[in-house]
Amino acid sequence: NAGVTQTPKFRVLKTGQSMTLLCAQDMNHEYMYWYRQDPGMGLRLIHYSVGEGTTAKGEVPDGYNVSRLKKQNFLLGLESAAPSQTSVYFCASIPGAQRGTQYFGPGTRLLVL
């Protein structure tokens, strides 16, 4: 089991460029999450999904879009990157309706110039 994987590990973008971050999990988890981690801000929820074909906004959704076309994949898109989106992005998943442990990927470091 690879668990939760994220692609790419690191990316540099110019302001205005677009990109997609991929999160994949092989644990058959229902729920998936995208967070961003910034210094002094902790982990903030961007978007989440409680099942294939469903997505919902989190705490800081502006400037991002997501899709969950397949149960194992959760994509995070930046349509027009801004320097304020420079961050480390983490994906997480849990089996389903429960409270507790989320399983995190290794993160994607994004630098927007």
Added chain:
Amino acid sequence: DQQVKQNSPSLSVQEGRISILNCDYTNSMFDYFLWYKKYPAEGPTFLISISSIKDKNEDGRFTVFLNKSAKHLSLHIVPSQPGDSAVYFCAASDRGSSNTGKLIFGQGTTLQVKP
């Protein structure tokens, strides 16, 4: 408004001594709390949790204490080891999040354990 707060950005302790990491919350609906540990260039990993029906939960060297009246929890690591050097995040959830699994995280505290 930050609902989960870790007011100490960093903590340095000597190997073998106790590390105490603190976390405060403002939402009285929170009833389940977790601590995550994060090493550089890795994702956070679950460490220990506590339900509001308890005031203490222990797992080896790690103990979490919950003071509901003060809306405060703390993580004790005894004895501290250099391998414990990491960022520690406190997280909380409320009963209403059982159908979403959402967690609210604190800002994190960087622990350095010196040999």
